[in-house]
Amino acid sequence: MDVLEKMRQEQIRVFREPFDKKSTSDTFSTGSYRWGTPSATCLRQLSWSEAFHVPMTDISDNKDFTSLSSAMERFASESEALAHTLAEILAEKSGRKSNFFRENCVKNTCYLRMNHYPPCPKPSEVYGLMPHTDSDFLTILYQDQVGGLQLIKNNRWIAVKPNPRALIVNIGDLFQAWSNGMYKSVEHRVMTNPTVERFSTAYFLCPSYDAVIECSGDYPAYRNFSFREFRQQVQEDVKKLGYKVGLPRFINHVY
Ligand SMILES: O=C(O)CCC(=O)C(=O)O
Numbered sequence: 001m002d003v004l005e006k007m008r009q010e011q012i013r014v015f016r017e018p019f020d021k022k023s024t025s026d027t028f029s030t031g032s033y034r035w036g037t038p039s040a041t042c043l044r045q046l047s048w049s050e051a052f053h054v055p056m057t058d059i060s061d062n063k064d065f066t067s068l069s070s071a072m073e074r075f076a077s078e079s080e081a082l083a084h085t086l087a088e089i090l091a092e093k094s095g096r097k098s099n100f101f102r103e104n105c106v107k108n109t110c111y112l113r114m115n116h117y118p119p120c121p122k123p124s125e126v127y128g129l130m131p132h133t134d135s136d137f138l139t140i141l142y143q144d145q146v147g148g149l150q151l152i153k154n155n156r157w158i159a160v161k162p163n164p165r166a167l168i169v170n171i172g173d174l175f176q177a178w179s180n181g182m183y184k185s186v187e188h189r190v191m192t193n194p195t196v197e198r199f200s201t202a203y204f205l206c207p208s209y210d211a212v213i214e215c216s217g218d219y220p221a222y223r224n225f226s227f228r229e230f231r232q233q234v235q236e237d238v239k240k241l242g243y244k245v246g247l248p249r250f251i252n253h254v255y
Pocket residue numbers: 113115129134141143149188190199200202
């Protein structure tokens with residue numbers, strides 16, 4: 001069976017498990033199963049979805065080899081190869097060395113995220129996933145045929161029409177900083193559906209925590225920062241403010 005089809009089949013199966021089993025699941029390390037938005041204080045801040053957020057090393061180190069881990073492994077390694085190829089092409093186009101990703105992106109910080117959006121009784125009031133940008137270099141996304149993903153283009157939200165023969169590639173915050181804004185981290189969100197559930201799988205290309213994201217060009221818009229620093233700032237903002245500030249925190253104030 002095709003890598004994508006198998007991934008989807010296994011993903012559906014794992015989300016069908018009872019809540020208790022998923023939340024205490026020892027398939028992956030603790031904390032990999034997430035649902036809702038712990039910091040939400042109103043409906044608008046709630047994401048109507050559940051997810052498994054799994055570092056690549058958890059997939060490859062998994063001792064009890066199941067059909068799920070095998071499907072994830074195949075999906076992850078294909079996505080990883082694609083992400084590296086695309087990142088190298090984009091780097092070269094922006095005039096930067098393309099070996100940065102091979103040297104700095106490691107398996108313990110790259111991860112897969114399996115998302116499930118159950119039908120929602122109040123679709124106009126609740127997001128499936130709150131508007132956000134991804135905190136990585138780039139994301140390879142495989143969505144099903146239901147639809148609901150939207151992104152900002154020219155200040156307007158537009159729907160990303162499902163295409164069974166296409167993967168979606170999103171630029172993340174780190175590529176925006178590294179390319180000095182040549183590539184833009186795209187803001188996106190997922191709308192809920194009143195009757196149909198939706199599944200998606202995403203691979204996130206990330207550098208090691210110590211890797212320094214150096215903004216290129218004579219007038220770098222962002223100061224240098226490590227991926228660790230970026231993550232800590234995001235976590236701190238989410239805890240204190242309830243939302244991620246992201247790149248604006250790293251703007252270069254020299255000029
Ligand atoms: O489900 C989708 O289409 C988007 C998922 C997403 O944006 C994410 O996991 O960061």
